[in-house]
Amino acid sequence: xxxxxxxxVEKIIRExxxxxxxxxxxxxxxxxxELWKETGRWEAMGPQMLRIKDRAERELCVSxxxxxxxxxxxxxxxNSYKQLPVCLYQINTKFRDEIRPRFGLLRGREFTMxxxxxxxxxxxxxxxxxxxxxxxxxxxxxxxxxxxxxxEADGGAMAGGGAKTHEFQLIADAGEDTLVTVPGVYAANIxxxxxxxxxxxxxxxxxxxxxxxxxxxTCEDVAKAHGFDxxxxxxxLVMQVVRGEKVHYYMVMLLGDDQLNEIKFKNAMNADHTRPxxxxxxxxLGLIKGYMGPGLDPVQGLSVLxxxxxxxxxxxxxxxxxxxxxxxxxxxxxxxxxxxxSLDLRLAKEGDVMNGKPIVLxxxxxxxxxxxxxxxxxxxxxxxxxxxxxxxxxxxMGCYGIGVTRTVAAAIEQCHDKxxxxxxxxxxxxxxxxxxxxxxxxxxxxxxxxYQSFLAAGFEVLYDDRGMGPxxxxxxxxLIGLPVRVVLGERDFTATGEIEIKVRKTGETLKVQRDSLxxxxxxxxQSLGKWA
Ligand code: ATP
Ligand code: MG
Numbered sequence: 107x108x109x110x111x112x113x114x115v116e117k118i119i120r121e122x123x124x125x126x127x128x129x130x131x132x133x134x135x136x137x138x139x140e141l142w143k144e145t146g147r148w149e150a151m152g153p154q155m156l157r158i159k160d161r162a163e164r165e166l167c168v169s170x171x172x173x174x175x176x177x178x179x180x181x182x183x184x185n186s187y188k189q190l191p192v193c194l195y196q197i198n199t200k201f202r203d204e205i206r207p208r209f210g211l212l213r214g215r216e217f218t219m220x221x222x223x224x225x226x227x228x229x230x231x232x233x234x235x236x237x238x239x240x241x242x243x244x245x246x247x248x249x250x251x252x253x254x255x256x257x258e259a260d261g262g263a264m265a266g267g268g269a270k271t272h273e274f275q276l277i278a279d280a281g282e283d284t285l286v287t288v289p290g291v292y293a294a295n296i297x298x299x300x301x302x303x304x305x306x307x308x309x310x311x312x313x314x315x316x317x318x319x320x321x322x323x324t325c326e327d328v329a330k331a332h333g334f335d336x337x338x339x340x341x342x343l344v345m346q347v348v349r350g351e352k353v354h355y356y357m358v359m360l361l362g363d364d365q366l367n368e369i370k371f372k373n374a375m376n377a378d379h380t381r382p383x384x385x386x387x388x389x390x391l392g393l394i395k396g397y398m399g400p401g402l403d404p405v406q407g408l409s410v411l412x413x414x415x416x417x418x419x420x421x422x423x424x425x426x427x428x429x430x431x432x433x434x435x436x437x438x439x440x441x442x443x444x445x446x447x448s449l450d451l452r453l454a455k456e457g458d459v460m461n462g463k464p465i466v467l468x469x470x471x472x473x474x475x476x477x478x479x480x481x482x483x484x485x486x487x488x489x490x491x492x493x494x495x496x497x498x499x500x501x502x503m504g505c506y507g508i509g510v511t512r513t514v515a516a517a518i519e520q521c522h523d524k525x526x527x528x529x530x531x532x533x534x535x536x537x538x539x540x541x542x543x544x545x546x547x548x549x550x551x552x553x554x555x556x557y558q559s560f561l562a563a564g565f566e567v568l569y570d571d572r573g574m575g576p577x578x579x580x581x582x583x584x585l586i587g588l589p590v591r592v593v594l595g596e597r598d599f600t601a602t603g604e605i606e607i608k609v610r611k612t613g614e615t616l617k618v619q620r621d622s623l624x625x626x627x628x629x630x631x632q633s634l635g636k637w638a
Pocket of ligand 2: 472475
C-alpha cells in the first residue's frame with residue numbers, strides 16, 4: 107500500500123515539474139569516482155558515500171546525489187546560451203550510508219529522491235526560475251493535502267553571498283528539525299535563525315575578583331550557589347576547527363543558559379569540520395574542565411570569540427582558569443584581547459524574539475530542499491557556455507530535491523490518530539475501503555456488482571471480502587486509514603436497502619441507498635481533496 111502512495115506522490119511531482127517546463131531524465135545510479143574527484147567530493151562526502159569497485163578495479167559509488175553527473179551531462183550537451191535556461195529532473199534511487207538510519211522510510215540508507223538541476227546564464231535568470239520551482243513545490247505539497255511551511259535554510263559555506271535556499275518542512279511532532287517561526291511573518295530552520303533575547307541587562311563593570319567555587323563546574327551551579335542571575339554568567343566552550351590541513355582551537359563565550367549552534371559556528375569559521383575539544387586537548391592547552399575562562403591568564407594557542415548577546419562592556423562571572431575557582435567582574439573588552447568581532451553563535455530557543463515579536467518553535471520533517479548552487483560545480487568541472495557575444499562563460503546552477511519515500515512516511519507522521527492512519531485523499535493508497543459482511547451468495551453477488559461499479563466510476567478500491575466480522579474489519583479499516591469506508595452489511599441491506607459510508611477523517615457516518623452510493627462517495631472524496 108505504501109508503494110501505491112509513493113506512486114501518487116511521484117505523479118503529483120511529475121505533473122508540477124512538467125508544468126514549469128522541467129524535463130524528466132534518468133541518470134545511472136552507479137557513478138564513476140572520476141566525476142566526484144573533479145569537484146573534490148570523492149573525499150568530502152566521507153563515509154556516507156557507498157563506494158564499490160568493478161572487475162577492473164575502477165572506483166565507483168552508489169549516488170548519494172547527482173550534481174556531478176548532471177554537470178557532466180550539461181557540459182557535454184549544452185554549449186550555447188540559446189539552449190538555456192534548462193531544468194532536468196529525475197525520480198531515482200539514492201544511497202547514503204547515514205550514521206543513524208531510523209524511522210523506516212523517514213531516514214533510510216536507500217531511498218527515492220526527486221532531484222532536479224537547472225542551468226542558467228546569470229543570477230537574474232536563476233532567481234526567476236527559483237521562484238517558479240518554489241511555486242511548483244508549494245503546489246506539490248498543497249495538492250498532497252499536507253500541512254507544510256517553507257523555511258529559510260542553512261546554505262552552508264558553499265552557497266556564497268546572496269544564494270537563496272529554502273527547505274519544505276512537514277509539521278509533525280516526530281520531526282527531527284526544529285523550526286523557528288513568527289506566525290505569518292517569518293520561518294527558518296533553527297540551524298540558521300538569528301533570533302534575539304529580550305530584556306537582557308549585563309551587570310556594570312566592576313573589579314575582577316577570583317572566588318572559590320569548589321565542585322561548582324557549570325554556570326547553573328555557580329549562579330545558584332552564589333546568587334547570580336544565570337545571564338550574568340558566561341560559559342566557555344572550547345572548539346576544534348579544521349580548515350584544510352590546519353587545526354585551530356577557539357574558546358566560544360556564550361551566556362550561561364545559551365547553547366552553541368554548531369552550524370552557525372561552522373559557517374562563521376568557514377570550517378571543514380568543527381567539534382568540541384576533547385579532554386586531552388584541553389589538558390594540552392592547560393585548561394581545567396569546569397573552570398575554563400577567557401581572561402586572567404590568557405591561554406596560548408586559543409582565540410576567544412563572543413556571542414553577540416554578550417555585552418562586551420558589561421561584567422560577568424567566568425571560569426578563572428584555576429582549579430575550583432571562578433572570577434566575577436570580568437569585562438570582555440577590558441580583560442581579554444578582543445581580536446574578533448562578536449558573532450551570532452547561539453541556538454535560538456523558546457522565549458526569544460525576532461524584531462520584538464515572540465517566536466514559536468515547531469517540529470518539522472524536511473521533505474524538500476531548493477538551493478541556489480552558483481558556479482561551484484560548473485566551475486570545478488569546467489562547464490562553459492557561449493554567450494550572445496560568442497564568449498565562453500561559466501553558467502550557474504540550482505538544485506531541487508524532494509524525498510519521495512520520506513514524504514510518504516512524513517505524511518503518516520502528520521496524519522494519524524489513535525486508531526491509525528488518516529490518509530490525505532490525494533495520496534491515499536486507495537480511495538475506498540469496501541467491506542462486506544455477508545453470508546448468502548445473493549448478497550455476495552451484490553457486493554461484487556458494487557465493487558465493479560466503483561471501478562467503473564474510476565475509484566480505487568480495497569475490497570475486503572475476507573468474511574470477517576464487523577469488529578476486526580472496522581479496526582483494520584481505521585488502521586489502514588483510507589479516506590472513505592463503505593460497508594455492505596447483509597442484515598441492514600436486506601431490511602432497508604441501506605449501505606453505510608464513513609469518512610475516516612471526520613468520523614461522519616451516513617447510510618445511503620445503492621443508487622446514490624457512487625455519487626455520495628464521489629462528493630465525499632471531492633471534499634477531501636482527492637482531485638486537488
Ligand atoms: P537531512 O538533513 O534530513 O539528512 P539532507 O539535507 O541531507 O537531509 P538533501 O541533500 O537536501 O537532504 O536531499 C534532498 C531531500 O532528500 C531531503 O529534503 C529529504 O527529503 C530527502 N532525504 C535526504 N536524506 C534522506 C534519507 N536518508 N532518507 C530518506 N529521504 C532522505
Ligand atoms: Mg537539506
